[in-house]
Amino acid sequence: MELTFSREDAADAMKSVSGAVGNSAMPILGNVLISTANDPLPGLLRSETNGRIYIAATDLEVGIRASIAGHISEGGAVTIPARKFAAMVKEMSDPTVHLTATSADRVSIDCGSAKFRLAGLPADEFPSLIPETDPEPQPELIGKKEDNEGLPFVSMDAKTLAVMIQQTAYAASREEVRYFLNGVHLSIKPEGETSSLVKMAATDGKRLAIAAAKAEGNTGSERQGIIPVKAAEHLRNMLLNSETVRISMNENRAIFDTGSTVTGNTVFATRLIEGDYPDYEKVIPSDNSIKLTICTQILLSIAKRVGVMANPKNPGLKIETTGDILKVSSSTPEFGEGFEETQIRKEGGDISISLNAHYLMDILKATDKAEVTLSMSDPLKPVLIKPVADDNYVCVIMPMRL
Numbered sequence: 001m002e003l004t005f006s007r008e009d010a011a012d013a014m015k016s017v018s019g020a021v022g023n024s025a026m027p028i029l030g031n032v033l034i035s036t037a038n039d040p041l042p043g044l045l046r047s048e049t050n051g052r053i054y055i056a057a058t059d060l061e062v063g064i065r066a067s068i069a070g071h072i073s074e075g076g077a078v079t080i081p082a083r084k085f086a087a088m089v090k091e092m093s094d095p096t097v098h099l100t101a102t103s104a105d106r107v108s109i110d111c112g113s114a115k116f117r118l119a120g121l122p123a124d125e126f127p128s129l130i131p132e133t134d135p136e137p138q139p140e141l142i143g144k145k146e147d148n149e150g151l152p153f154v155s156m157d158a159k160t161l162a163v164m165i166q167q168t169a170y171a172a173s174r175e176e177v178r179y180f181l182n183g184v185h186l187s188i189k190p191e192g193e194t195s196s197l198v199k200m201a202a203t204d205g206k207r208l209a210i211a212a213a214k215a216e217g218n219t220g221s222e223r224q225g226i227i228p229v230k231a232a233e234h235l236r237n238m239l240l241n242s243e244t245v246r247i248s249m250n251e252n253r254a255i256f257d258t259g260s261t262v263t264g265n266t267v268f269a270t271r272l273i274e275g276d277y278p279d280y281e282k283v284i285p286s287d288n289s290i291k292l293t294i295c296t297q298i299l300l301s302i303a304k305r306v307g308v309m310a311n312p313k314n315p316g317l318k319i320e321t322t323g324d325i326l327k328v329s330s331s332t333p334e335f336g337e338g339f340e341e342t343q344i345r346k347e348g349g350d351i352s353i354s355l356n357a358h359y360l361m362d363i364l365k366a367t368d369k370a371e372v373t374l375s376m377s378d379p380l381k382p383v384l385i386k387p388v389a390d391d392n393y394v395c396v397i398m399p400m401r402l
Contacts, residue, residue, distance in 0.1 A: 001036070001076025001101040005053055005068055007092050007111060013055045013066035014086040016266045019234035021082040022059035032057045032085060033126045034099070035077035057082055058127060062231045063269040064238070077123035080107050088116060152249075154188055154196045154217035158242035158258060164200045164211040165236040167366040167393055172229045173204035180275030181205065184232045186254060187224035188247065194218060198247070201280050202229075207359045208280055208396040209366070215247070223249040225272035235268050242266070284396060285382045288375035290348035292326065293388060296372050300364040302328050302340045307357035309338035315357040316400045319374075321350045330357065353379045354400040360385075363395045 014032070022029025033056045053072065056065035078101040089097065094112025101107045105120035165184065173181035185201045196219060199212040227235075235256055239245060242258040249255075249272075256268040303317060310316060310330040320327045326344045331337035353376060364372065369387030376383045385395040 001034075001078060001099075002073035003034070003036070003053055003070055003099045004073070005070030005097055005099075007089050007095055007097050009068040009070075010055070010089040010097055011086075013068050013266075014082070014089060016066040016238060017055055017057040017064040018082065018086060019237065020057040020059055020062045020064040022057075024059070028079060028121050028125050028127070029059055030082055031079035031121055031126070032082040033077060033079050033123060035123065036072050036075040056126075060127060061228065061271050062234060064234070065267045065269075067265050076101060078105055078107055078120045079123055079126050080118050080120045084118065085109075088114075152219045152223075153246045153257075154198065154215040154219060155244055155246045156198060156213060156215035158239040158245040160213050161198070161245055161247075161256075162236045162239035164198075164213060165232050165239075167211040168200045168202040168209040169229055169232050169236070170202070170362045170366065171204060171207050171209040171395075172202040172232075174229075175204070178205070180226060180273055180277060183226040183228045183273045185224065185226050185277045185280075186247075186249070187222060188215070188219050188249065189222045190218045190220065192218070201277075203278070203280055206356070206398050207362075208283060209363070210280065210284075210394045212392045217246075219249075224277075225249055225251075225254055226275065226277055227254060227270055228273055231270035235270070238266055238268055283382065284394065285375070285377065285384050288377050288384055290321075290351050290376050291346065292321065292374045292376075293345040293371055294326065294342070294374075296364055296367060296370060296387070298342055299372065300361060302342060303357055303361050303364070306330050306338045306340050307361070309335060310357050314400070316354045317357045317360065318352065318354050320352040321346060323350070351376060351379065353383065355383065355397055356400055359397050363397070367393060 017032060035054045052067045053070040054065055054067055056063065088109060092111040092114055096111065098110045099107065101120060105122055107118040107120045109116040109118065168184050172184055181204060187199045189197045191197050194216060196215045196217060197212060198215045199210065201208065201210045244258065246257045247254065252272055254270055254272060258266050306328050307315060307317060307330060309332055311332045316330065318329045324343055324346055325341055327339060327341045329337060329339035363385050367387045369390050371388040372385055373388055374383055374385050380399060383397045383399060385397065387393055
């Protein structure tokens with residue numbers, strides 16, 4: 001194999017795939033696979049577009065493949081240590097990298113006056129995250145859109161999906177007892193011949209966050225699965241530098257493809273957590289007689305200041321209303337107390353309720369809307385929090401007993 005490519009492109013590709021580099025007793029998982037369209041590999045590593053150079057990594061749970069442009073003198077595939085290669089392309093001074101690999105998996109990498117020799121591992125030992133034996137074939141996500149007509153995927157704005165992850169992932173459980181809550185639930189529901197509703201939700205049993213957005217395309221039937229939190233966070237970072245993303249799901253995996261561009265594309269695949277996600281729609285309260293509307297940043301600032309005095313083990317904020325005045329307070333016996341008042345718009349009667357300070361701040365940080373509404377009916381019943389004039393983001397917090 002003999003390749004020539006841009007150092008900058010390779011550095012960007014390594015940034016994209018680094019989140020999937022394995023850290024285990026299997027040496028091959030610490031390598032990245034470098035392959036060409038002239039030597040296609042199965043599954044995630046399948047090359048559908050000629051003339052591209054593919055760099056892929058997997059830890060057996062998450063797989064990421066980036067594509068860059070380059071000159072292919074001789075096609076092939078080889079794996080090399082991921083972190084060593086990333087450090088090389090980051091520090092090299094010449095703009096062009098020349099890579100050659102022998103049949104013995106010895107790899108030479110030259111960039112200007114810098115020359116490196118690496119011991120690679122055979123490409124056929126590199127695991128495929130999406131083997132051909134999957135019960136349901138995956139769509140050919142790489143290539144022109146017209147080549148993919150009729151395949152089960154939807155397309156949406158990449159940054160919108162990134163925001164949805166930001167608005168939900170924080171609410172996922174970090175405990176191992178209920179493993180099916182250790183992820184973000186993703187569902188794709190067709191709403192017409194050419195459109196679908198993409199929804200994400202996460203809960204740890206004490207709070208719930210739901211985000212939704214429209215997407216183009218129709219998967220034929222509703223598809224859903226639970227994406228591990230770690231995978232969701234890596235996906236968000238990838239989407240921040242993309243324009244559009246295509247989503248495809250089967251019973252075991254979800255695939256996110258940023259589409260072919262001049263500079264390349266990235267494909268992200270993740271296994272789904274097994275288990276039945278709870279019917280979270282049932283816990284959204286609908287009989288709220290009291291509604292408090294307040295500036296998002298004002299409430300966030302107050303929660304930060306007053307929350308300093310909250311008990312670290314039980315960080316409760318007491319929220320009380322008297323007419324159009326909201327009082328937020330917290331106290332710790334060994335340190336003291338703090339409180340602050342502000343004006344609000346209120347519907348319904350007065351109320352006194354306690355909320356977890358961190359949970360409240362997480363919600364407020366995740367929205368860019370100017371105002372939020374806290375809806376409630378009783379000090380012991382769930383509180384519904386929504387940005388004003390935005391029905392696509394909904395949160396629920398269980399109150400605390402102080």
